[in-house]
Amino acid sequence: MRQYLDLCKHILENGTVKEDRTGTGTISVFGYQMRFDLQQGFPLLTTKKTAFRLIASELLWFLKGDTNVKTLIEDRNPIWDEWGFQRYVESDEYDGPDMSDFGRRSQKDEQFAVIYREQMDIYKKRILSDEQFAEKYGDLGPIYGRQWRSWASPEGSVDQIQNLIDGLKRNPDSRRHIVSAWNPAEVEDMALPPCHALFQFYVADGKLSCQLYQRSADVFLGVPFNIASYALLVHLIAKECGYDVGEFIHTIGDGHIYSNHVEQVKEQLSREPRPLPTLRIEDGKSIFDMTYEDIKVEGYDPHPKIKAPIAV
Known part of the structure; x- marks a missing residue:
């Protein structure tokens, strides 16, 4: 993963200090490819140790067209908790x-952090126990899963x-194997506008x-x-369509390191990368029916995890 470490180093050495939506502040570059x-x-x-279980369960959540955090909470996946929680605490119902x-x-005030964790726990328990509450405050709007599997059009929904x-099987040489999550008509209704906005597949020499x-x-x-999620997506789609895997190319617009992540990035840069693991996917299931138990990473031996706050 030298490619990723090179990106981190490039931002620290060449980035511009910028303000951002969260108020945290970033060091940013524009336009980078791995x-x-x-x-x-x-x-x-x-x-650093990266939680593959969370990556895989989130991707399967997208592929099923789901947009409600209830499914992720049931899977013990906290990736989207803050955005569902934010919708609730900003509502008139929250008291x-x-x-x-x-x-x-919560990062600066430990007393508040305790209260925040208590309120988050209350929110998650209610999501799991109250169906009406989950429908109202667990749904994140028309985010990735909705756009991938049910893009709204005048003629009806489009399952991208x-x-x-179907296109990869029927016409592998097409230049139209594209899926977009960026729907301008619905961006304002999303808990978070799509960061990974568009992807394109390409077949050459039997590789996807x-x-x-x-x-x-x-x-x-x-x-x-993001790297691991889209690499997994390539493996899943390749298996579904009968191809070998080729490359994952990651093109970034605004690539940024948050100001409260700089020391963590430097610690990571001081570590020597280890051999990459391998991926094993069980046979016999459609990607739409897979569970996390059908996907295994083997030979993963990372350095210890490095904690850092998320900017909401």
Whole structure:
């Protein structure tokens, strides 16, 4: 994963200090590309432990067209908790302690952090126990899963993933194997506008490759997940269509390191990468029916994890 470490180093050496939506502040570059040969191993970051279970369960959640955090909470996956929680605490129905700017406040004030964790726990338990509450405050709007599997059109919904699979089988040389999550008509209704906005598949010599365009990339926390998620997607689609895997090409618009992640990035850069693991996917299931138990990473031996706050 030298490609990822080179990106981190490039941002620290050449980035511009910028403000951002979260108020945290970033060091940012615009326009960067990484290439990963998936024949050389599965690109799961080794310079810090990266939770593959969370990556896989989130991707399967997207592929099923789901947009409600209830499914992820049931799977013990907290990736989207903050965005569902934010929708609830900003609603008229919420009458608990002040949760404004909870992301930054919980990092700076331990007393508030305890209250925040208590309120988050209450929220998650209610999501699991109250169906009406989950429907109202667990749904994140028309985010990735909705756009991938049920893009709204005047003629009815469009299943972009099924169309992608059908097209790759029928006409592999097409230049139209594209899936877009960026729907301008619905961006304002999403809990978070899509960061990984558009991807394109390409077949050559019996190998399937994918290029992702990511408009906004949280390089320390998000990008390792994005790399592994789309590499897994290539493997899944290749298996579904009968191809070998080729490359994953990751094209980034605004690639940034948050100001409160700089020391963590430097620690990671001091570590030597280890050999990449391999991926094993059980046979006999459609990608739409797979569970996390059907997907295994073997030979993963990373350095210890490095904690950092998420910017909401």
